[in-house]
Amino acid sequence: MTLDVLIENARIVDGTGAPWFRGAVGVIDGRIGQISRALDHGLDAETRIDADGSVVCPGFIDAHSHSDLELFSDPSLAPKTRQGITTEILGQDGFSMAPLYDPESVDDLREYLSGLAGRLEREWSWNSLAEYLDEIDSREIAPNVATLVGHGTARCAVLGMDDVEPTEAELEEMASLVREGLADGAIGFSTGLVYTPQVYSSTEEVSRLAAELEPYGRPFVAHIRSEGRWIWEALDEFVDIGAEHEIPVHISHFKLTGSGQRGKAERLLEQVEITRERGIDVTADQYPYTAGSTMLTALLPPWVQSADADVIRETLADPEQREEIRKDIEEWRIDGWQNVGGKTGWDRVEVTNLTSEAFRTESGRDIASIASDWDSTPVDVLCDVLLAEDLEASMIAHGLIESDVRTIMQSDRVAVGTDGLFGARPHPRVYGSFPRVLSRYVREENVLSLEEAIRKMTSLPARAMGLDSKGVLRPGLDADLVVFDPTIVDDRATFDDPEQYPIGIEHVFVDGRAIVRDGEDTGARPGGAIRA
Known part of the structure; x- marks a missing residue:
């Protein structure tokens, strides 16, 4: 058998958290074909890459992305792929780009989200979530993307942006849109209870919509009502919904903000463990900075x-x-x-x-x-x-403190995400989140081991989001791969100069095709929409 690609002389970190080992990884037909520990492996390939001791690991999964519209204007998504990101989770904070059928609702959401998702300089050519995913496939993008179906989108479609309580019929109409989105391939349901119009929702409304996840076992992903003054009540509301419907729950950009709560990260993580003791499958994601956006x-x-x-x-x-x-x-x-x-x-x-x-x-x-x-x-x-x-x-x-960031990062329940907004002067996390973890928190400060950091970037978000063919190096799974030099990998994006690509990310593969070679975009666009 002749492989398509063979990466040899590598330090293999498989994504599970297990210790690294030296060996070679072979790719064929977009999937991992061989993993060998033998120095004299005898494998043949059309393209051979000498890793020269660099790490090869699964492609990174951005557990919290806002590239929903950016991928149409920049299908390479270079600020993400140059970090080693091969899969993005869209539809965050309750805002998916579909389903929306009423033109007025589309206009309302486009206007409201312009500061979060940017503005597509043409009319949206889709209404259903299935049509949105088809439109992504037609664009030939570099990474793979999956989307959640959003609470805010469903509420806007039925009630607009107003502070109103839905009637039973209107609530059922919202639930039907969530149901439709899940049937069309959304990997879960998201809400953002600090944002209009979701901020007006009762717990009963949120619970009714989250109940649509029960037949699927897909995650309920939330920006909870408060990350500061009322965080404990907000956590209780969220996990109680998960318990009621026996569904996985995932907390977005897990953190503590405001002077009254900063420094209580240990207590926050205790709440997570108590939740898991109740039998609730709870995970979270985090960006590695003390500032949000x-x-x-x-x-x-x-x-x-x-x-x-x-x-x-x-x-x-x-x-x-x-x-x-x-x-x-x-x-x-x-x-x-x-x-x-x-x-x-x-x-x-x-x-x-x-x-x-x-x-x-x-x-x-x-x-x-x-x-x-x-x-x-x-x-x-x-x-x-x-x-x-x-x-x-x-x-x-700038509302967080470094000690809380480090404490939360050490939890084995917490994945890595960028939560990055594109624009004229973005937060540096758009360009630097994943290399920052590998350089600052692994190599320089020993907050995490190399293997644990990679698990938090690969198999943990894959498991949380139900991406069964990703996140681990195993024969037969998707050949999404990153090759990086752990001795020099570094983020260079700063708050003063945020649009800087990292160093040390050498090669990135999506479905077996190189989208980054020797640190540069190859122009290949093998990615597309993932449908649950």
Whole structure:
């Protein structure tokens, strides 16, 4: 048998957490064909790669991706694939790109998500989730992608962005959209209970929609209601839904924010273990930074976000309404709302992805400093920026502490994700998350062993998301592979200069084809949509 590709003289880390061993990995017909420990293996291949002692491991799985629309404008997804990412999990935080059938609902979601997912500079050519996945396949992309079906999308389709309680008939209509998405190939169901319109949902509503997962055993993935002041209640709500329906649950970007909760990571992980003792299959993902990122509109109170784009603009331009916004944020007038500006502080919230004439030069600066320089107030700056950017700006919030990041990272329940937003000035995690774990937390600080870090990037997210043919090096499984030099691998993306590719990621294969060779994009596009 002649293999298509043979990577030899490698340090093999198989993704299970087992110790590395020296050997060779052979690929044939898009799958792993041979794994040999023998030095004189006698294997033949059309393409031979001497790894020269570098690590070969399964392709990395981004457990929390926001590439839902970016893959149409950049099918290479080079900021991700150059990190070694071969599979992306889309449809996060309750926002899948389908199913949506009403043109008004499509327009509402496009406007609202412009600061999170970007804007596709053409009309969406799909309505159902199956059509969205077909459209991805037609684009010939480099990595593989799977999607969750989103709570926010289903709610927007039925109720718009309004603060209303669904009738029984409307709730059934939302459930039917979730059901349809799962039947069309969504690998699970997601919610983002800090975002409009999901922030208005009762526990009963969320539970009813999550119940659609029961026949499938697919995961319920959540940005829970609070990661700060009300995190313990938010965790209880989430895991109780998992227990009620006996479904796997997965916590997005697991962290503690706000001065009142920072430093309590041990307690947070104890809650996870207690949950598992209850028989609930709970996992989580984490990005390796002390700063988060999302759309700038997330700083606004829910009552502002629930309006359509034109009304939001009118609200932001009205001085009296601005004063109400200020009071809600700075005086914490809304119970249960994850008030990012209030809990983080204006001096720790940077505005990013700014392209307007008025604010382009302010991109990357914190709101407090801009307000001081402009002789303005933080809320006025927030409103002025959103108006000038037509609501499409993003933000970076420095709300975490390093000791919590390290403690959570050491949990064997927590996978790695980027949670990266694309744009003019992205968070460095878009370009650097996975190499950062390998360099800083493995090689330099010994927070993780090499094998455990790779397990958290491969078999753990594959298991959590039900990707049975990925995440482990075994004959017959998908030939998604990364070859990297553990002595030099490093992230180079910084907050000041985020669009920098890492070093040390030598080769990346998707379905047996090289999408990165010698650290450069090959132009190959073997990826596509994964359907459950």
